[in-house]
Amino acid sequence: xxxxxxxxxxxxxxxxxxxxxxxxxxxxxxxxxLSSRRPTIAGFESWPAVRATTDNxxxxxxxxxxxxxxxxxxxxxxxxxxxxxxxxxxMARVTMAxxxxxxxxxxxVRAMPNASAEQALSFTPWFASPAVTPLDRAFVSSxxxxxxxxxxxxxxxxxxxxxGLTGSGFAFPALMARAMIEHAVENGIAPDLADAAVRxxxxxxxxxxxxxxxxxxxxxxxxxxxxxxxxxxxxxxxxRGSDAIVKAGLDAAWKKARQx
Ligand SMILES: NC(=O)c1ccc[n+]([C@@H]2O[C@H](COP(=O)([O-])OP(=O)(O)OC[C@H]3O[C@@H](n4cnc5c(N)ncnc54)[C@H](OP(=O)(O)O)[C@@H]3O)[C@@H](O)[C@H]2O)c1
Numbered sequence: 001x002x003x004x005x006x007x008x009x010x011x012x013x014x015x016x017x018x019x020x021x022x023x024x025x026x027x028x029x030x031x032x033x034l035s036s037r038r039p040t041i042a043g044f045e046s047w048p049a050v051r052a053t054t055d056n057x058x059x060x061x062x063x064x065x066x067x068x069x070x071x072x073x074x075x076x077x078x079x080x081x082x083x084x085x086x087x088x089x090x091m092a093r094v095t096m097a098x099x100x101x102x103x104x105x106x107x108x109v110r111a112m113p114n115a116s117a118e119q120a121l122s123f124t125p126w127f128a129s130p131a132v133t134p135l136d137r138a139f140v141s142s143x144x145x146x147x148x149x150x151x152x153x154x155x156x157x158x159x160x161x162x163x164g165l166t167g168s169g170f171a172f173p174a175l176m177a178r179a180m181i182e183h184a185v186e187n188g189i190a191p192d193l194a195d196a197a198v199r200x201x202x203x204x205x206x207x208x209x210x211x212x213x214x215x216x217x218x219x220x221x222x223x224x225x226x227x228x229x230x231x232x233x234x235x236x237x238x239x240r241g242s243d244a245i246v247k248a249g250l251d252a253a254w255k256k257a258r259q260x
Pocket of ligand 1: 007008009010011012013036037038056069070071072074077078091113167169
């Protein structure tokens with residue numbers, strides 16, 4: 001099996017990726033070593049064989065594959081020789097050129113999971129450098145598939161694009177939910193009732209949209225063509241610029257992702 005080291009293993013995203021991978025057997029606890037600046041790492045009590053260290057050089061020496069999962073501003077504090085390793089970065093805004101220049105690794109993958117990884121519902125695009133081998137690719141695909149749907153993408157800049165589109169996870173749908181709850185409360189619905197109603201609505205929407213034969217455009221068209229109250233609501237939202245507002249938000253997130 002592959003020895004896996006995770007720099008930033010105490011972090012939120014690392015735990016969300018690793019717990020489903022451990023639970024599904026995509027990695028073995030005895031093959032996993034985590035690093036953080038703090039001396040103890042919580043969240044892995046179910047797997048006592050998982051090791052922890054505060055020394056990234058120790059982690060690198062004991063690993064075939066190293067995942068970099070620190071905040072971009074903390075990368076400068078990571079001291080390790082990663083030459084000869086498969087290195088997987090899940091960091092937003094840090095390019096392959098930055099990582100290769102700093103750590104001297106040429107087998108490099110950039111991936112962009114999202115906050116639904118813990119529920120095994122992430123969408124995780126990944127891009128591999130030319131030196132990444134078919135065996136490496138199989139490991140990457142299996143590891144990220146444990147926490148959701150993983151797809152290889154053809155170009156590194158695609159990762160910056162997906163940082164905005166899906167790396168934000170449920171944040172953008174939550175904005176829609178917030179507006180709906182506020183509207184319900186403003187119109188006399190009790191806050192707890194509005195909250196329960198919209199939570200269930202989001203659950204149903206996610207289940208339907210993810211499994212529907214038709215795509216999102218087709219779903220919207222069906223409702224508009226039907227011509228009922230839903231069509232009145234959709235038409236008012238579209239006429240007020242709902243598409244342009246969503247696209248402006250995605251543009252802003254994409255721009256931030258490209259800024260490094
Ligand atoms: N959260 C998301 O939804 C999400 C989605 C996609 C991508 N990302 C990317 O994932 C990365 C991690 O995000 P996060 O949300 O998991 O952040 P986080 O919860 O703050 O975790 C980062 C971890 O890095 C550790 N760390 C910092 N410097 C270190 C060092 N020199 N050696 C070892 N560990 C070190 C910290 O350990 P201590 O606590 O001990 O200081 C902390 O636990 C970021 O680059 C982010 O862009 C996050």
